[in-house]
Amino acid sequence: LICAPVMGESVDDMLMEMRKAKEYGADLVEVRLDYIKNFSPRKDLDTLIRECPLPTLITYRPKWEGGLYEGDENKRLDALRVAMELGVDYIDIELQVAHEFIHSVHAKKPEKFKIIVSSHNYQSTPSVEDIGDLVARIQATGADIVKIATTALEITDVARMFQIIVHSQVPIIGLVMGERGLMSRLLCPKFGGYLTFGAIEAGKLSAPGQPTIKDLLDKYNFRQIGPDTKVFGVIGKPVSQSKSPLLYNNAFKSIGYNGVYVQFLVDDIAKFLKTYPSPDFAGFSCTMPHKEAALEYLDEIDPIAKLIGAVNCIVRRSDGKLSGYNTDYFGAISAIEDGLRSLLAGKLFVVIGAGGAGKALAFGAKEKGARVVIANRTFDRASKLADIVGGQAISLMELDNFHPEDGMVLANTTSIGMQPKVDETPIPKKALSNYSLVFDAVYTPKLTRLLREAEECGATVVSGLEMFIRQAYEQYERFTGLPAPKELFR
Ligand SMILES: NC(=O)c1ccc[n+]([C@@H]2O[C@H](COP(=O)([O-])OP(=O)(O)OC[C@H]3O[C@@H](n4cnc5c(N)ncnc54)[C@H](OP(=O)(O)O)[C@@H]3O)[C@@H](O)[C@H]2O)c1
Structure with a gap:
């Protein structure tokens, strides 16, 4: 599911953003009440819930959990109870107050109404054991859905969140914030996350690292991603400017290939390759500054790549080993010979x-x-x-x-x-x-x-x-074993 956070300062702004969320293809909206100025709970919630064109999640995030609300705690929780009475689909409540809140609404809880209990860590991503303990504490509150958001200091932090999500017995939203955590947001359907957040507009984010709904759908083919989807991507630093995801994902979509191509913002290539050894991570393009360093961590290197001393394409073989190639030279030389x-x-x-x-x-x-x-x-x-x-x-x-x-x-x-x-x-x-x-x-x-x-x-x-x-379609053929739809690369 794609959930679009709406953060208008007035009810009218919120309604406008909700309509956009639906138009762009979101499945539900998260209404961030803490963004509304002069909020009057019963009246505003009634309008917001009644007029929202999509299933609605209400969040009223206090400052102590990274939101904007600084007022009285009872009033905040009362507003969430009103939302429930008015028939909202979901509410989000912070772990710290969840036990008491859930106890207070238990008897009146409508059947279809779901409570998400959330915990945000804006500093780091703890160990698997610590996140596991957190999941257990959240479950113990009576949550219908667990939400854990941590912060990526390195891309390898995301592996721990994937491990938690894959093994979770309860519906779980597990996201790793920040640019290095992007993969956790894009690959949520592969690892079984309940939802991901998609911004309505670039730069209008409710948490760091959120992609837009448009990027999720058009650039990363989010709807096509499932448990068996193979993951490819470009390893580099920086990588956010890369046009490769659009190029490869378009090509994958055109032939119905079950793969997705993402960006990997990698600081330490040795650690990255060691942390993601599974066949799910099937191939990597390699760009600056890792093209030369990568050689050291591969099981097999193409002779010309060895001479050049750099690889830009890494493929995981069926036996799990990594082979490196240099398709840069092929791309340039073939273009020059064609020109001549x-x-x-x-x-x-x-x-x-x-x-x-x-x-x-x-x-x-x-x-x-x-x-x-x-x-x-x-x-x-x-x-x-x-x-x-x-x-x-x-x-x-x-x-x-x-x-x-x-x-x-x-x-x-x-x-x-x-x-x-x-x-x-x-x-x-x-x-x-x-x-x-x-x-x-x-x-x-x-x-x-x-x-x-x-x-x-x-x-x-x-x-x-x-x-x-040309180097890109050479990589595509090495990744998929299929002829590249060359016209799509132009
Ligand atoms: N079209 C493609 O697919 C493709 C693929 C790969 C790279 N590229 C492009 O190729 C360029 C080089 O990339 P790279 O990976 O080879 O970089 P690199 O390894 O850092 O090498 C840069 C080279 O450029 C020279 N250089 C840099 N600034 C210079 C200046 N102001 N005056 C004179 N020489 C200068 C350096 O000379 P020194 O030895 O004196 O430092 C060095 O020889 C980049 O623009 C990159 O975008 C394009």
């Missing part, structure tokens, strides 16, 4: 940059039989890479007048020209007429200054977006 309408063999291939992407391009071109030249700001790095690849190193200064032959290929693998510094370029325009094709790994913007000037000099240009798309 010929093979790279024998061509002079100039790479600017000697970082992760530089290595991938250099080894990829070498594997295709090109002669490789590396130009890098830190000359030492260029030298080292040229030595391993079996190529030549030059300085960035030399690059400006480098013209041993016509028809060379140039690949920029530095971040020069990337948004927001779109006016920058790694090489003067006059040097570009020496190249038949120019590739730029930067893909924001799609047409960089480098590519625009190369085009003006008559070179064929290939955008980093092409590399990104």
Whole structure:
């Protein structure tokens, strides 16, 4: 279920938000009474409950549990009793006062009415034993539904909440707040959580880390997630900007593949891989800053990825072991060869940059039989890479007048020209007429200054977006074992 918190300052605002929640596809709304200014319980609750177009949960969160209400405690609990009398579907009551409250309404409790007893921890996520004890204490109050919200300091904290939810004998809402806890909100149907919260608008959250209803439904295919859904995702830091979830989840949906692709905001890759060893976590894309560190924790590494010294794709094999690949080089080299309408063999291939992407391009071109030249700001790095690849190193200064032959290929693998510094370029325009094709790994913007000037000099240009798309469908095929619906990746 998707529950939309509504937090208007007036009853009219609340009603407007409720209508939006229904329109966007939520299943129920949580009315946060503590947000209403000049709240008059009987009158306002009557309107809110009567006019809500969806099943309704009433919450009146006090300041001592992270809400806004600071008034008299009896008045707060009275308002919840009134909500029950008026026929609301659910109320949320904090563990600290739940026992007494439930006792007070026990005799009058309507059959369909459910009480959620909640506990919020805004500091951390306790051990499995401590969360288990908390569940038991909540159950002992007579709760119909248990709600526990903790805070993720690391993404590995979420594993403990999943463990609790999977083994819970009672309906349970188990969420881990914060950006590192996002997965607990997205995967709630997989592990059996009763509901997740979906914000009506981005930035209008009732707790940190909430996705929007729209993202849950459109970006993560929330309705398609079930116990057998395989989980994939991008491991990185930062990852919130990643377009990959949309790309992969669209592709999964198009062929009815039972998988979901999420973001994993990971601080420590070794700990992450160790904490999520189950076959449920079937594959990972790997981005900065973990591409190189990941190698150490894999059971098998593709030979080219080993040479490059970086993986961007990790697949869990049927025996549970992890295999690593580098699909970056495949994406870039195949796009360049398509752009050339010929093979790279024998061509002079100039790479600017000697970082992760530089290595991938250099080894990829070498594997295709090109002669490789590396130009890098830190000359030492260029030298080292040229030595391993079996190529030549030059300085960035030399690059400006480098013209041993016509028809060379140039690949920029530095971040020069990337948004927001779109006016920058790694090489003067006059040097570009020496190249038949120019590739730029930067893909924001799609047409960089480098590519625009190369085009003006008559070179064929290939955008980093092409590399990104192609490496993504190569990963998709490794993840699913199925041909990628390539048109959907464009
Ligand atoms: N299209 C795709 O699918 C794709 C895939 C991967 C990466 N990329 C893009 O490729 C770029 C590089 O990524 P990466 O992972 O290779 O990064 P990286 O490992 O950090 O390497 C960065 C490289 O750029 C050079 N560099 C950075 N700033 C520079 C500047 N101001 N002037 C001169 N050289 C500079 C560095 O030189 P030093 O050695 O001197 O520091 C280094 O060689 C990024 O823009 C990334 O978005 C695109």
